[in-house]
Amino acid sequence: GENVEQHPSTLSVQEGDSAVIKCTYSDSASNYFPWYKQELGKRPQLIIDIRSNVGEKKDQRIAVTLNKTAKHFSLHITETQPEDSAVYFCAASIGRGSGNTGKLIFGQGTTLQVKP
């Protein structure tokens, strides 16, 4: 079945440093790759996403890269701040033929701690 692997499970960085979280997926039909941030006791919130026809996307301090050949995508956070501390989840769409089912399969999550 479809699978998304996410690494590392925990990541601790100093404020101002960069953080990188990596994911691999198995479904060749996946064409949409969102990243969610979940703070304690709150709902997951979309922070950035990328579609399969794009190799890289950036939004201020956050960027995502996608390598479709390797089925690999990564989240990059630069100039980290204490408020970036949260659990981050990658996800991949579950494709069906040429369409999109709307379903997502999630990675296991990465707990990011940014130390002041």
Place this chain on the structure above:
Amino acid sequence: SAVISQKPSRDICQRGTSLTIQCQVDSQVTMMFWYRQQPGQSLTLIATANQGSEATYESGFVIDKFPISRPNLTFSTLTVSNLSPEDSSIYLCSVWGLFNENEQFFGPGTRLTVL
């Protein structure tokens, strides 16, 4: 104002009982889903709530345990039946395409504790 709301926000239930969770969306949406997030874990898709027809369940989830209703394009319920402590989780509804073509937006979640 809330775009997606869930009721209840949390509940404590006895084993063997059932809990029905409601999800209300401010706008009509085609795709609505239910996810489970076990303590300290990731999100797992339970089913797709189909309007006017039976829900589509993912592997490992069955209708008898997780009956779902979707009477219209703004509302759905998930029932967790015959509760056991292993059902203690956060249950989240989500909708697809509410703000833009691809974004899946989550409700606030319902935290269920089974004693």
